[in-house]
Amino acid sequence: MKMKYNLLALSVVTAGLSFTCHANESFDLQSMIAAAKKEDPIIVYAPTGKIVQQAKDFTAKYGIEAVGIKAKAPHIIEIISREAQADNVKADVALIEDAPATQVQLLKKGYVTSWVPDDMKQDISQDNQNPLTVVLAPNVWAYNTAQYSTCPITNIWQLTEPKWRHKIAMQDPLIKPLYVDTFNQMASHYDDQMAKAYQALYGKALKTDEGSATAEFVKRLAQNGPLLTKSDGDAAQAIGAPDVKDSFVGLISTAKFRENKNGMKLGICHDMKPFIGSLYPSPGVITTKTNSPNASKLFIHYLMTAEGIKLQGIDGKMSSNQKVALPAEEASGIQQYRTQLMTFKTSSLNSDWQQRQDWMDLWSLNYQR
Structure with missing residues (x-):
């Protein structure tokens, strides 16, 4: 029996039913669809506005009502936590662009569960199964193609050289976990x-008093005085504006390459050593006390298909399902350089969370305007 659902209020009255997702459950899509149709509509949170249309497309495909809501990771985590604590769960599914926080603040506390479809497990790397990563967002080093025929940076350590002082654009690490x-x-x-x-x-071994080569790199990069922005858009503008007079390189999301059709001149620093950027994981989770466990799992399954993830794929966001390629209309061309991106290891998510403040302190202590 369907319960009252108010789209305007985005409210679902739930019965507080509990379930646990087991990765080794046998998977029967048709049985899941049939069971999902008997459940309440679902609410899905994600960091992209594309989730609104993805939810509509899911509804059209399966006849199961879903509403997508755009929200940033801290907001999503707060909503899910408060609803779980109040035993009044309304959210059902969430994509969260903060894997360490998802692990520590939600999964460890039992507020959400992770479910990997059996029919896709063989096509998803183990690094992306615990928790399930739905999308991998590429953040790449980029340059201005109007100023250079190829990227002027071929090695990440060049970013620490005097030549690039005040010539690097990126979002502020203190506001970009x-x-x-x-x-x-x-x-x-x-x-x-x-x-x-x-x-x-440089033809010689690195000498450093820091605890790692990476820490030495971070220190030197901060000391080189990058232009720190509040958004990817601002960083992309500094790098790729067609009329820019300063020669900037920088770190941005592949989504910003869509602006090339509007005159921007962004290019990927492919073949840069040791990697050209990173693939940041966004876990897909299901609230433990959702009233619609089958509909929620079906939505996760849908997002793991080429059809379900396509709208986000246009921005360069990659599925962890290795059978799903980026759409042809994706603007950056990152698909051909996927193996040059640093991949996240979910085995150290706890460490990522615990060490955040230390890395922020290292950056703050060394940053020079």
């Missing part, structure tokens, strides 16, 4: 590659 998480992932899993990149560029 993605970047400090990237620092910790680099130090935890790729520090040997950072050290080797230094030696390849």
Whole structure:
């Protein structure tokens, strides 16, 4: 029996039923669809406005009502936490662009669960199954194609050289957890590659008093006085504006390459060592006390298909389902350089969370305007 659903109020009256998602459950899509049609409509949160249309498309496909709501990660986490604590759960599914916070603040507390469809497990890397990563967002080093025929940066350590002082644009790491998480992932899993990149560029081993090659890089980058912006759009404008007079390179989301059709001149620094950027994971989770467990799992399954994720794929966001390629109309061309991106290891999400403040402190203490 359907319960009252007020679209304007975005309110679902739930019965507080509990369920647990097991990754080894046998999967029967048709049975799930049939069960989902008997459940309440679902509310889905995500950091992109595309989720509104994705929910509408899901409803049209399955005849199961879903409403998508755009919200940033801290807001989504707060909503889910408060509803769980009040035993008044209204949210059903969430994509959260903050994997460490999702792990520590939601999954560990039992407010949400992670479910991996059995029919897709073989096509999803183990690094993206616990928790399930629905999308991987590429953030890449970029340059102005009107000023350079190829990217002037071929090695990440060049960004610390005097030539690029005040010539690097990126969002402020103090307001962009993605970047400090990237620092910790680099130090935890790729520090040997950072050290080797230094030696390849300068012909000698790195000497540092810091605890890792990555920490030395972060310190030097901060000391080089990057232009810190409040948004990807501002960083992209500094890098790729057609009439820009200063020669900037910078770190931006592939979504900003859509602006090339409007005159921007953004290019990817492909073949940059040791990697050209990173793939940041957005877990897809289901609230533990959702009143619509089958509809919620069906929505996750839908997002893991080429049809379901296409609207986000146009921005360069990649599915963790390795059978799903980016749409042809994706603007940056990142698909061909996927193997050059640093991948996140979800095994160290707890460390990413615990070390955030340390990386922020290292950045703050060394940043020079």
